[in-house]
Amino acid sequence: MVTSLPQQHLAPATTATAPRLPSLDAFRGFIIAGMILVTDPGTYSAVYKPLTHAQWENPSPTDMIFPSFLVIVGMAIPLSFASHLRRGKTRKELFGHIIKRSILLFVLGLILNGFPDYNLHTIRIPGVLQRIALCYLAGATLYLSATNTDSTKRHRRTTIITVTLIALLAIYWALLKFVPVPGFGPGRLDSLGNLGAYIDRAIFGIQHLWPYGLTPGHGVTFDPEGLLSTLPAMATLLIGVLAGDWLLTNRTPQKKALVLTIAGACLIVTGLILSPSMPLIKKIWTSTFAIYSGGVALVMFSVFYFILDIKQWRRWSTPLLILGTNAILAFALSNIITTLTDRIHVTTRAGEALTIHQWLNQILATGLAPIHASLVYAVAIVLFNIALIYPLYRKRIFLRL
Secondary structure: OOOOOOOOOOOOOOOOOOOOOHHHHHHHHHHHHHHHHHHOOOOOOOOOHHHOOOOOEOOOHHHHHHHHHHHHHHHHHHHHHHHOHHHOOOHHHHHHHHHHHHHHHHHHHHHHHHOOOOOOOOOOOOOHHHHHHHHHHHHHHHHHHOOOOOOOOHHHHHHHHHHHHHHHHHHHHHHHHHOOEOOOEOOOOOOOOOHHHHHHHHHHOHHHOOOOOEEOOOEEOOOOOOOOOHHHHHHHHHHHHHHHHHHOOOOOHHHHHHHHHHHHHHHHHHHHHHOOOOOOEHHHOOHHHHHHHHHHHHHHHHHHHHHHHHOOOOHHHHHHHHHHOOHHHHHHHHHHHHHHHHHOEEEOOOOOEEEHHHHHHHHHOOOOOHHHHHHHHHHHHHHHHHHHHHHHHHOOOOOOO
């Protein structure tokens, strides 16, 4: 958990504390539910297209899930710093918490990647939590460094973060476009010849990359959470940092929602306008994808903010709050459940040896078209995760690294 600096060391944007936003928790829960839904269909051979990742270019709604979560992590950074300001922690202590949390997230990612075999020769090293850890480390450190006794004004902090964000996107753009990849040359944006894929193969070896990062005829060639593409992912998180800092201002909630909506729309349009020169590709997180997906996340959050924090229509949001207030636990549980249901076998009355996943999907498929049964299975897994976490939510127990 991020703690705070004493008031003389770190000046908040407007106030010393920041109330918890139901909209941010619910939006986080919505994204976690979406993540579980798209990773746990009854069968991948029968899935509604919006619930699948794009093959390469032109992202689908599913491709918006991870960048939205990074935006949420970024938004939580200034809100958390402000809410903990009054507790009197030193700058050194706060940096320590940032580093500790980043390490724990990275290690948890490795643990989940290896579960349950833990074969060190083939364990995937990059991953979702590993990317979140690196992006959080960079974003939280930058925000903390830009907020000190010499820079208490919000506009200076905003300038520093914005310049860094643009620089990350420009540098990544230039690297992809102009740095020659041995054996391929510069400017390759495919799954085999792009610079990021080459670096990951050279550093990790293909045995430690995502086993589904395939190029036809070449086997495993890339990892969607690789090293180089973490740079634009950091920029995505910084979009969230700027949004969170904006929420701490004295503007009315209505103006905050309006500005975030306009900013999100501008990012979406910018990403689309620039896409002819660099396609929107989630799997290598192109700069245009970072811009576009960050805009989508801001617009979606604005809707949640308007409904839950401005209109205060909240009774419907409990299932999302259950997941959103224990998001990392929900993510870890869903990964474990997915692995176990694909590993544990049962014998049916007909004598078939099926995995629990196959068996349950077969039951649900009775009387349903395969694509409908597949969706029902995914929804059932989402509800199962909510049921597992509900006792903690009811007792107001929120687990954080």
